[in-house]
Amino acid sequence: MNPFQYSRAQSIDQAIQSIRAADGGNARFIAGGTNLLDLMKMNVEQPGQLIDINYLPLSELHIDNTMLSIGALARMSDVAANTEVARRFPVIAQSLLASASPQLRNMASIGGNMMQRTRCSYFRDTACACNKREPGSGCAALGGDNRRHAILGISPHCIATHPSDLAVALMALSARIKLHGPNSDRTVPIDDFFLVPGSTPNLEHNIQIDELIVAIEVPASPLATRSFYLKVRERASFEFALTSAAVALDIRNGVIAESRIVLGGIATKPWRARDAEVYLAGKPVQESHFVAAAHIALAQAQPGKDNKFKVKLAQRTVVRALTTLAAGEIA
Secondary structure, three states: OOOOOOEEEOOOOHHHHHHHHHHHHOOEEOOOOOOOOHHOOOOOOOOOOEOOOOOOOOOEEEEEEOOEEEEEOEEHHHHEEEEEEEHHHHHHHHHHHOOOOOOHHHOOOHHHHOOOOOOOOOOOOOOEOOOOOOOOOEEEOHHHHOOOOEEEOOOEEEEOOOEEEEEEEHHHOOOEEEEEEOOOOOEHHHHHHOOOOOOOOOOOOOOOOOOOOEEEEEEEEHHHEEEEEEEEOOOOOOOOEEEEEEEEEEEEEEEEEEEEEEOOOOOOEEOHHHHHOOOOOOOOOOOOHHHHHHHHHOOOOOOOOOOOOHHHHHHHHHHHHHHOOOOOOOO
């Protein structure tokens, strides 16, 4: 780990000023540090300054009839344990409980979870070529072991999967990311916040170096209330998804009025299957329709030599998630 300076921000504006003043932009905000510190130990991240934001007033969670607002410094464990979140936004609580381990959830912040970086082994090994870590160096995963890599949203420059369970759930509920910057605040739809790699895989988020996530807003809706998260992994805990699905259904008189299907573990960002959602609209609740929707959701998949299994596994994950959520309604 390289030497670094440490400072503690006493206000949101001071945090912004501190990171703007850092030489060459070589500074990072730190809260729980569950991802950043790991990367620093591996020399993947080498910030010259850490700005501790744990003392900022950004940990409040508020729910009313229209909105769930989660402060960026709320801990994952606290949000997962909130009974109103579990009742009115179950997919969020479920995705959090499927993440990491209890010890890490006690430390990790919601904002930090949005900013966590891929678990691609080539990204985390500084001896390997990685365009995400060093633009223009190449992508070792393309010709290497790509069993755990993405099959959707990929490019010739990067096939690393997005790691967050929570982000997949938030995408299903059309969440928004609130950012505070030096000149103004802005709110970014979550689908726009995460970026596909294209030719710039080092750019992962729609956020500037001098902006700070302050909250996440999730609209209250029938879809939010009837939602579910399913994660398929190789061991029961402390493991990243091979595939996952966050689904939500608004069912009226046995007919699907609206749906959300978002895939995780198989794409370079949380992947919303909009064509599958369009297909389900107006359909009776039948498993055959869920199977067809799952095939539509994976129609554009581009598997590599080692991860072809993810296509069928992801389809089955979607079908199981939808049938579980629609239990008692299937004709």
